[in-house]
Amino acid sequence: MKTLEIKKTAPYTTQIGPAHPALKEPVMFTFELEGERIRKADFAPGKAHRGIEWMGLRRNCVQIVxxxxxxxxxxGITHSLSFCRAIEQVAQIQVSNRAHYIRTIxxxxxxxxxxxxxxxxxxxxxxFDSAFYLAWRVRENVMDLLEYLTGNRVHYAIIQIGGVRRDITPDMVPKIEESLKFFEGVYGKLASIFLDDTTIQMRCRDCGVLTPEEALKLCPVGPTARASGVxxxxxxxxxxxxxxxxxxxxVTPDQLTGEIRGDVYDRIIVRLLEVKQSIGIIRQCLAQMPDGPILAxxxxxxxxxxxxxxxxEAVGRHEAPRGEVMHYVRMGKQESPVAWKVKASSYSNYMSWVPMLEGEQVADIPIIVASIDPCISCTDRVTIVGDQGAQVWTKEELHRLSVEKTRQLQLG
Amino acid sequence: MSFPMIPELLGQLLKKPATNPFPAPQLPPTITGYLKAVGEGKATMNPPVPVPPNMRGKMVYNRGTCIGCSLCIKVCPARAIELVPQTKKVRIFVSQCINCGQCTEVCPKNCLNLSDEFLIADTDRYSDKLVLG
Known part of the structure; x- marks a missing residue:
């Protein structure tokens, strides 16, 4: 962690983070500000090491899933699938084709x-809270479908070493089809609300830009990389x-707009197009799904x-919604693994925050930080150190700043 | 200027809320008082959304058929099951259970099952309701 310099003149130093009870992976940002502009951005992750890998080394592989x-x-499926793929390679377990299709769905x-x-x-x-409520209401449909297929809304517990634990029977297919139709219907509406809206365009176009060159250099993964054309x-x-x-x-944003700018708006495009792509993938899976056992x-x-x-030893990889997830496992003729290392997708995306944030305004921090879908909401506490002493900015105040900027742009 | 959300919002005025008002449409003055009244039959509770088939709910343990083989203890990721050596039966701590259902699949006597009960909150994690066996 950097120590804050108390300066009486610009540039001032601002901190966001590091910890909040609700955060999964707290991160601390340090910004050098000149007025509202961010001159330099830095961050320090690793504030919440939970020791999951350590716990794993004291459990057998079935428990680790x-x-x-x-x-x-x-x-819910990302890490268990990556881990199972690594273990299956080590133990040379052949997964049946049907299980592969269910995993994909x-x-x-x-x-x-x-x-x-x-x-x-x-x-x-x-x-834009009304769009937030709309997206989350629509999301309930897929949560219900996942609960119907797997038994749980979030942690599905459907992946097992050597296959899956629950089959997709023919009587379940109409319900999946119904849900896919619902999402095809709602996709046009969501795309119009998120892409045609003037407010979103004003806030997200050319904001938080990650150029293709920087994307190649910093190696982000998933939608963050694809939005920059990688x-x-x-x-x-x-x-x-x-x-x-x-x-x-x-999926790259030029499939819709014909150009790649690598800004926050492009990241919205990529994610929306991926929703459409996923519907198509599930359709293909349902049509081609072979019969067979589900567990090896x-x-x-x-x-x-x-x-x-x-x-x-082996490495298991999976394209999570946020990008590539990697699990390294080493087994040594004992119940628990000798080594287990997890690389989550946000880890690769963190570094792209720095070029995205530099040159932007303080009010853009929440959307730029959220634009890589980092699994954390670090806009919690900001301490500004100036000649007036320390002042704490809460998440609500930062959010209010962001809302105010939207309003000013609309009026102005 | 384009605001495609506005027609959606206007349409929303005519629709019912998407959420199910469970357990009561309005917050009662006292929750405990309300639940007591429901128990006495003086008030009615708005039912929860029906659960899908095969939902992973609270554990059910059939103590009679259990042979104490400890296979469930071996696979439980949350270490929520312990063996009672005197009786050769297991004891399940529901508050620690993560409802993965791995023990129900491994049990050779099928004495462990998942029910569709999900309202299992309690103020005491070792209450009779939350410790099975």
């Missing part, structure tokens, strides 16, 4: 729910689950015995 699921509160439903959640949060950061997507580059059988291309080793005692004999 559910522990891994709880790394993220939004991506649940993964894409999760992408729809996560992107809608993000759209709502982004609208809220701009002070066509990378684990589903296409290194197909896993059923993605090799399906037709999909990385249905007896858990047998699976645990097999995993106890496994030796070696």
């Amino acid at each position: 559910y522990l891994a699921e709880r790394i993220c509160g939004i991506c 649940v993964g894409e439903l999760e992408r729809i729910h996560s992107h809608l959640l993000w759209a709502g949060v982004a609208a809220h950061e701009l002070g 066509r990378k997507d684990v589903r296409v580059d290194h197909p896993y689950a059923a993605y090799a059988d399906l037709e999909l291309q990385p 080793v249905p007896k858990m005692a047998l699976l645990l015995a097999q995993l106890k004999k496994a030796e070696g």
